[in-house]
Ligand SMILES: O=C(O)CCC(=O)C(=O)O
């Protein structure tokens with residue numbers, strides 16, 4: 001379960017052991033099943049960092065689709081509250097299916113769940129996962145490898161660009177199967193006179209050794 005108080009206060013929250021060891025191993029193994037994916041990105045070629053990620057093809061495998069649906073429902077109240085606090089008054093639909101229908105109507109029809117793989121020297125440069133006008137303000141990443149036995153380095157980081165202040169970095173400690181929920185692009189921060197907006201980007205620091213896999217769950221589809 002996501003802790004909404006922590007999410008509001010810090011802008012991100014960890015869900016411990018969202019996926020068990022077996023599910024993580026199955027998703028790591030899926031990475032080599034080319035038929036499961038619609039697109040492979042070699043990050044170095046596009047300047048996004050170093051490493052490889054693959055977007056799952058439609059239909060997204062049942063367990064991943066179910067997890068995406070469940071997290072969407074949990075994050076929905078937070079998304080609507082953030083929007084209200086930022087004075088945007090966007091209202092997100094009650095279910096992921098309706099959110100994806102909204103994406104499709106805007107030409108965003110390709111699934112965005114992805115699996116990423118990092119090897120020594122690989123990293124993910126700071127970025128935001130926006131794929132068109134329709135966007136859900138929170139997303140999740142699940143760590144599919146175990147820090148220590150499987151890899152070293154490769155820390156998940158968030159950088160907050162605050163108005164009239166220097167940027168703030170958060171290093172999020174994750175264990176095998178843990179998920180981090182974080183802002184897709186911006187979040188409201190409580191100030192003395194109401195909420196203001198900070199711009200948030202995420203990335204992964206350089207992997208020092210081993211192999212690190214992760215599952216990215218974004219709640220809007222892509223063009
Ligand atoms: O590998 C990670 O921890 C981050 C992956 C990522 O950028 C994402 O899930 O959107």
Ligand SMILES: [Fe+2]
Pocket residue numbers: 127128129202216
């Ligand atoms: Fe990302």
